[in-house]
Amino acid sequence: MTQDLTEYTSAEMMTIAAARTLRNEDVCFVGIGAPSAACNLARLTHAPGITLIYESGTIGTRPSVLPLSIGDGELCDTALTTVSVPEMFRYWLQGGRITVGFLGGAQIDRYANLNTTVIGPYEKPKTRLPGGGGAPEIASHCREIYITMAQNRRAFVDKLDFITSLGHGTGGDHRARLGLKTQGPTRLLTDLCIFAPDPVTREMIVISIHAGVTREQIAANTGWEVRYATNAGVTPPPTREELQVLRELHERTRAAHA
Amino acid sequence: MAHSSHAARLLSLSAAIEECVRDGDVVAMEGFTHLIPYAAGHEVIRQQRKRLTLIRMTPDLLYDQLIGMGCAEKLVFSWGGNPGVGSLHRLRDAYENGWPQPLEIEEHSHAAMANAYEAGAAGLPCAIFRGYIGVDLRHVNPNIRSITCPFTGEELAAVPAIRPDVAIIHAQRADREGNVMLEGIVGVQKEAVLAARRSVVTVEEIVDDFGPRSPNTVILPAWTVSAIACVPQGARPSYAQGYYKRDNGFYIAWEGIARERASFLAWMKANVLERQSGDCSAARVSGARA
Numbered sequence: 001m002t003q004d005l006t007e008y009t010s011a012e013m014m015t016i017a018a019a020r021t022l023r024n025e026d027v028c029f030v031g032i033g034a035p036s037a038a039c040n041l042a043r044l045t046h047a048p049g050i051t052l053i054y055e056s057g058t059i060g061t062r063p064s065v066l067p068l069s070i071g072d073g074e075l076c077d078t079a080l081t082t083v084s085v086p087e088m089f090r091y092w093l094q095g096g097r098i099t100v101g102f103l104g105g106a107q108i109d110r111y112a113n114l115n116t117t118v119i120g121p122y123e124k125p126k127t128r129l130p131g132g133g134g135a136p137e138i139a140s141h142c143r144e145i146y147i148t149m150a151q152n153r154r155a156f157v158d159k160l161d162f163i164t165s166l167g168h169g170t171g172g173d174h175r176a177r178l179g180l181k182t183q184g185p186t187r188l189l190t191d192l193c194i195f196a197p198d199p200v201t202r203e204m205i206v207i208s209i210h211a212g213v214t215r216e217q218i219a220a221n222t223g224w225e226v227r228y229a230t231n232a233g234v235t236p237p238p239t240r241e242e243l244q245v246l247r248e249l250h251e252r253t254r255a256a257h258a
Numbered sequence: 259m260a261h262s263s264h265a266a267r268l269l270s271l272s273a274a275i276e277e278c279v280r281d282g283d284v285v286a287m288e289g290f291t292h293l294i295p296y297a298a299g300h301e302v303i304r305q306q307r308k309r310l311t312l313i314r315m316t317p318d319l320l321y322d323q324l325i326g327m328g329c330a331e332k333l334v335f336s337w338g339g340n341p342g343v344g345s346l347h348r349l350r351d352a353y354e355n356g357w358p359q360p361l362e363i364e365e366h367s368h369a370a371m372a373n374a375y376e377a378g379a380a381g382l383p384c385a386i387f388r389g390y391i392g393v394d395l396r397h398v399n400p401n402i403r404s405i406t407c408p409f410t411g412e413e414l415a416a417v418p419a420i421r422p423d424v425a426i427i428h429a430q431r432a433d434r435e436g437n438v439m440l441e442g443i444v445g446v447q448k449e450a451v452l453a454a455r456r457s458v459v460t461v462e463e464i465v466d467d468f469g470p471r472s473p474n475t476v477i478l479p480a481w482t483v484s485a486i487a488c489v490p491q492g493a494r495p496s497y498a499q500g501y502y503k504r505d506n507g508f509y510i511a512w513e514g515i516a517r518e519r520a521s522f523l524a525w526m527k528a529n530v531l532e533r534q535s536g537d538c539s540a541a542r543v544s545g546a547r548a
Contacts, residue, residue, distance in 0.1 A: 032342060055368060056290050056443045068506040069341035071291025071443045073497055085290050085315070085445050086372040094369065094388055117365075122398045128350045130339030132395065133316070137369040140391045166392035178392050179412070257506040 005240040010191035011150070013210050015041060015246060016238045018102075018148040018189040027051040028100045029093065029138050032070050034148045035102035037249070038189075040066060044245050053092065055134040057083045065256040066249060074256075089134070093141050101142030103135055103165065104149055107157050110203050110224045111174075112147060112167030112185035112195075114139070115160040122162060132164045139165035144183040151190035157223040168202035175202075192218050194235060203227065210235045265480035266436035271460065271492075272535040274485035275301040278424050278456045279310075286313040286422040286454065287320060288375075290445030291341065291504070294496035295428040296320055296542055297489045298460050300530045302426075303327045313422060315371045315446065319495070319512050322346040323530070325361060326522055332362040334420075336371045343509055347516045357519065365399055370417045375446045377419035378453025389415040425454035428493045429478075430500060431468060432461045436480030439468050442499030444476050456484045460492040462501050491539035508543040515545050 008016075018038030022028060024047040030039045032054075040063065043050050051060050056071035060080030067075055076082050083092070092098065105114035106129050116135060120126030139145055145167070149155055167185045168174060175184050188195035188204050192213045195204035205227040206218065211234055218226055238246075269277070279285060279302055287295050299320045302310075311332040312321055319340065324330055326348030338349050352361035366374070373385035386405055396402040396415075405416040427447040429440035438459050440447060451457045459478070464486075468475075491498075495505035515525045529541040 056292070057445070058443065068343070068509060069291045069504065071341075071445075072506075073292070073442070073499055073503055076292070076442050076499060082443055084448070085368070086376040086449060089369040089372045090376075090387070117394070122394075125354065128338075128345075128353055130345070131335070131337050131365055132367050132393070133337030134368040136367040136391075136393045136395065137389045140389070163392070163394045169392055175392070180391060257510070 005243050008238050008243055010210070012238060012243060012246060013235070014148060014150065014189055014191040016242045017194055017210070017235055018146065019045065019242070021146055021187050021189065022047050022050055022100065024049045026099045027053065027097060028102055029053050029055070029098045029142055031103045031135070031138075032067070034104050036066055037246070038148055039102055040249060041242070041246050044249065045242060053098065055085070055088060057085055057088045059083065059092070064252060066253040068257055089137065093134075093137055096141060098142040099144070101138040101145045103138060103145060103147050105147065105164070107155055107160050108147065108149060108188070109157060109160050109167075111169060111171050112188055112197070112204050113160055113163045113169065114147070114165045114167065115162045117162040117164045119161055135165040139167070139184070140180055140182060142182060144186040146187045146189065147185055148189040151192045151218070151221045153221060153223050156221065168197060171202045172200070192221060196229070198227070205229050206232050208233050208235045211237045266438075266459070266483035266486045268436065268464070269485045269487055270535065271297060271301050271487040271489055272305070274458045274487045275305055278458045278484055279305070279307055279426075280423070281307055282309045283307070283423040284311040284313065285424050285426065286420065286450045287426040288314060288445055288447045288450040289428060289493065289496060290315065290443055292443040292445065292496060293428045293440060293447065293493050293498060294318055294320055295426045295460055295492065296494060296496060297492035297539070298426045298428070298458060298487070299324060300542070301535050303329060303526070303530055304535065313420060315368055316341070317346060317349060319346070319509065322348040322516055323526065325349050325352045326358065326516070327526060328358040330361060331359065332364065334364040334366070336366045336368045340509060340512060343513050348522060351519070364401060365395060366402070366417065367395065370402070370415065371420070372446055374417050374420040375449035375453055378421045379449040382419055384416045384418050386414050386416050420453055422450065422454040424456040424458065425450040426458045427451060428460045428498070430462050430498055431465050432459065432486050432488075433465055433468055436483060436486055438478040438483055438486065439471070440476050448476055448478060451478055451482060457482070458485050458487065459483050460487050460489040462490055462492070462498050464488050494539045495543045505543045508545070511545045
């Protein structure tokens with residue numbers, strides 16, 4: 001592994017951009033995979049006081065390595081408390097105590113609706129994916145949702161085959177019309193750029209492009225015509241500290257799961 | 259619910275499964291990543307139970323194995339993947355290609371299933387919660403319905419309570435009277451046992467006394483459990499808090515074992531079918547990188 005802290009990969013940029021969105025005072029419901037790396041990087045850098053919650057029931061967990069599953073022993077060992085799964089979903093998630101839900105997905109559309117269920121028709125799918133797990137209710141009950149996914153045309157599609165969890169629906173005030181008071185997806189962090197919802201249409205538009213990435217690259221990797229905020233800027237590249245902490249986290253994780 | 263008034267009986271694993279699990283049963287083997295009852299599930303495979311309806315929030319490798327060995331005709335679940343690794347290939351092969359037999363699915367979210375277990379334990383006919391808002395599952399699963407709150411008029415989601423014929427779980431300890439103790443990530447196991455007509459609990463060890471413990475430790479009194487079998491390492495490759503860690507290397511290796519039918523069947527034959535009941539904790543992780 002390179003120890004050069006000036007060079008970095010687009011995957012590292014994605015995780016670091018995702019980590020930066022989290023605040024020290026957040027109570028964050030953590031999805032497995034890319035979200036888990038981002039949330040723990042935030043905790044190990046600028047947000048040491050963040051409360052991380054995994055759906056296995058672990059509240060205030062501080063793992064030193066990234067868990068492979070949502071319920072690794074490391075999460076329970078380092079948690080402030082561990083509650084049952086019904087309690088987690090009823091009191092803590094449905095009860096409205098989570099500020100940020102951090103999700104990934106297999107497919108996303110311009111309104112940040114997510115599909116993790118099927119590619120193709122539900123009854124006769126081309127690819128059967130794992131399904132929603134906690135995501136449908138995470139997406140509706142957390143105060144806001146951050147999503148992190150690598151950007152390509154298979155994942156960023158014009159139309160989802162299945163809506164596993166609701167983003168901004170068909171846009172505009174769709175969430176409010178369904179009775180939801182939560183904000184839905186407010187950030188989408190990819191390996192190329194950062195999206196946020198347009199204030200009126202709620203379409204996800206680019207507010208920041210990662211250093212060295214072009215609009216042509218973004219267009220080539222997105223299944224819809226991407227719009228840009230008028231003041232879209234450049235994402236600051238990773239700092240030496242961010243890269244070092246992230247690489248050490250991945251290194252500890254690889255050793256632990258070998 | 260029809261628990262007999264007498265205490266759980268301590269049986270061998272094979273006798274416990276023989277007595278409590280029948281062809282055609284609705285079976286819930288629970289354990290949310292932690293304490294997954296692998297040894298008991300493998301005994302169900304060895305005894306060749308058929309036409310089971312398998313309920314589990316996260317089917318995990320254990321249900322991949324049961325489905326691939328032809329034990330199940332229906333799966334009720336909310337997340338069907340190999341955590342952190344990828345697909346459950348046997349589940350997908352059954353659903354997409356009907357191998358080794360067609361598999362009907364009933365798909366929910368975690369919140370729905372957690373609520374449905376709790377409703378089952380509470381003796382209610384259905385669970386009510388705020389969920390499935392604006393998502394497609396409600397269009398493909400006729401068991402996802404809605405109910406109007408009589409006080410506020412809010413429309414809420416409703417799903418049927420889960421009431422298994424038999425629940426199977428793994429726990430850390432039982433005492434000689436048959437009381438069961440579990441701790442750590444406790445998932446929905448207490449709810450599953452209380453919701454079920456019969457239950458089998460495998461444990462790491464049988465102790466004279468639970469010793470010092472928090473008064474809030476999860477305890478299933480002996481009279482809520484049908485049968486207990488002592489199976490050390492009975493959750494491996496899942497884990498038992500305080501005893502052994504999750505074998506993440508095996509979860510990663512399963513991807514290669516289960517991707518093809520032939521390699522899957524060879525693994526099951528060598529590591530489950532030809533093994534003795536409950537005496538195969540090393541075999542259960544055979545193929546993991548050293």
